[in-house]
Amino acid sequence: MKNKANAEQVWKQLEDVLVPRLRLSVNERAVYYHLLRHSRLEGKVRLRFSIVSLGRGTRLSGRPVREAVRRLVDQGALRLVRRGKTGHVVEVRVPGEIRAARFGAVTLSDRAQVVDGQARRPQAARLEEIDFMQTKALRQAIHSRERGRCFYCLRQQAPTVRCLDHVVPRAQSGLNSYRNLVSCCLECNSRKGERAAEDFLRWLYRERRLTAAELTGRLRVLKALAAGKLRPAVQG
DSSP states (O other), X not given: OTTOOOHHHHHHHIIIIIHHHHTOOHHHHHHHHHHHHTTGGGTOSEEEEOHHHHHHHHTOOHHHHHHHHHHHHHHTSEEXXXXXXXXXXXXXXXXXXXXXXXXXXXOGGGSOEEETTEEEOOHHHHXXXXXXXXXXXXXXXXXXXXXTBOTTTOOBOOGGGEEEEESSOGGGTOOSSTTTEEEEEHHHHHHHTTSOHHHHHHHXXXXXXXXXXXXXXXXXXXXXHHTTOOOOXXXX
């Protein structure tokens, strides 16, 4: 097919260029991966979808899907052709076609630094590439970031009964990134399952496990996490 993209090349461009340069959140990645898989990797440039169907495909609720689509359009990863009652029609662009990923979107923090004659990427850029499930020290960095409290219910937890949870589950293409891993209690880890984090937090509020103020605060922190603002302290 003429428009069918090379999956291996696209994947490398995604992970090596697009994600760090556009600073895509886990929700934005999930939405973009889903749209890309059902369009360019199948030889189609345009794709029609509804927010409901896209949410079902990515296991996200409506609001995060809308926000992800809106930002992907703003960044040029999608071109909105038409929007109406029957849904959205977009042109899906592969990384090499996205202007912001090729030109001018690289900030000073993305550029290599020269140390002792060798080019090194700054810590903020390297942090995006780390698999935080890889070692005990990296897993501990996530626990330390939450300061001993469950990310969801805010209860203080003992080191022996805490675990790491993927905000976007692995089954839904969730990564082992510091943006997608939180320290939580075993109960919340079990009850959340594959639910969207926002939906689970609202369930905790309905169950009177969180106050209205705590729910608002948790939703705000969840957005900060996805935006890469909650960076763990990593040695070396």
